[in-house]
Amino acid sequence: MTLQSIPRSLQAERAPVTREEALKSVRTLLRYMGEDPEREGLLDTPKRFLKAWDDLFSGYRTDPREALERTFEEVAGYDEIVILRGTEFYSHCEHHVIPMKGTVDIAYLPNGRVVGLSKLSRVVEGYAKRLQTQEALTAEIGDAIEEVLRPRGVAVIVRAQHQCMAMRGVRQCGADTVTQTLRGAFRTDPVEEARLFRLLDA
Numbered sequence: 024m025t026l027q028s029i030p031r032s033l034q035a036e037r038a039p040v041t042r043e044e045a046l047k048s049v050r051t052l053l054r055y056m057g058e059d060p061e062r063e064g065l066l067d068t069p070k071r072f073l074k075a076w077d078d079l080f081s082g083y084r085t086d087p088r089e090a091l092e093r094t095f096e097e098v099a100g101y102d103e104i105v106i107l108r109g110t111e112f113y114s115h116c117e118h119h120v121i122p123m124k125g126t127v128d129i130a131y132l133p134n135g136r137v138v139g140l141s142k143l144s145r146v147v148e149g150y151a152k153r154l155q156t157q158e159a160l161t162a163e164i165g166d167a168i169e170e171v172l173r174p175r176g177v178a179v180i181v182r183a184q185h186q187c188m189a190m191r192g193v194r195q196c197g198a199d200t201v202t203q204t205l206r207g208a209f210r211t212d213p214v215e216e217a218r219l220f221r222l223l224d225a
């Protein structure tokens with residue numbers, strides 16, 4: 024089995040790093056930056072840094088698909104499109120480990136059961152709190168909803184600003200990136216696709 028074929032959450036488990044090693048690495052990076060990790064203001068910084076990382080990268084310790092397992096069938100026969108617009112997220116690009124910030128619109132066509140709306144946002148959070156590309160984030164959210172809920176259609180549209188393009192490098196502060204994945208009827212049926220984008224723009 025190649026490392027590529029192992030889910031990224033498990034790859035992290037394959038190379039356990041002790042807390043002491045991680046603290047030492049942060050101190051090394053502070054020295055690399057030109058700082059003195061022994062000065063008073065920085066003494067607790069490695070500890071705080073790891074605490075922040077535990078939060079920012081908590082997605083490696085969760086399986087976002089689990090959020091979708093509880094569903095409801097008693098919805099008075101509702102079988103039309105469900106859209107959750109504007110779930111906000113922070114993630115980090117895997118190239119520079121610099122934040123990207125954006126929103127996700129999710130739509131699906133229920134197949135006899137619906138999921139709690141907050142669970143869609145939880146899926147976004149679970150994948151966002153890992154190192155990402157925007158394309159992979161979009162596809163992973165789509166895969167999870169498609170494979171767990173088995174809906175008749177899924178759409179995921181992500182808009183994000185990448186700080187690695189703004190605060191460094193090409194310094195494009197106003198640029199944002201839009202990615203989407205359309206599955207099932209949203210991909211194969213132009214009527215459903217047109218209805219989706221009409222509602223998203225409403």
Ligand SMILES: Nc1nc2c(ncn2[C@@H]2O[C@H](COP(=O)(O)OP(=O)(O)OP(=O)(O)O)[C@@H](O)[C@H]2O)c(=O)[nH]1
Nearest residue numbers: 116117118119155156157158185187188191192193
């Ligand atoms: N496709 C894609 N690219 C991304 C994403 N986040 C960051 N990048 C890009 O990843 C690329 C990495 O390019 P490299 O040439 O290896 O790195 P670099 O020298 O730091 O590139 P510059 O940012 O142009 O300075 C850059 O073009 C980034 O803009 C993302 O989510 N998706």
Ligand SMILES: [Zn+2]
Nearest residue numbers: 116118119187
């Ligand atoms: Zn980047």
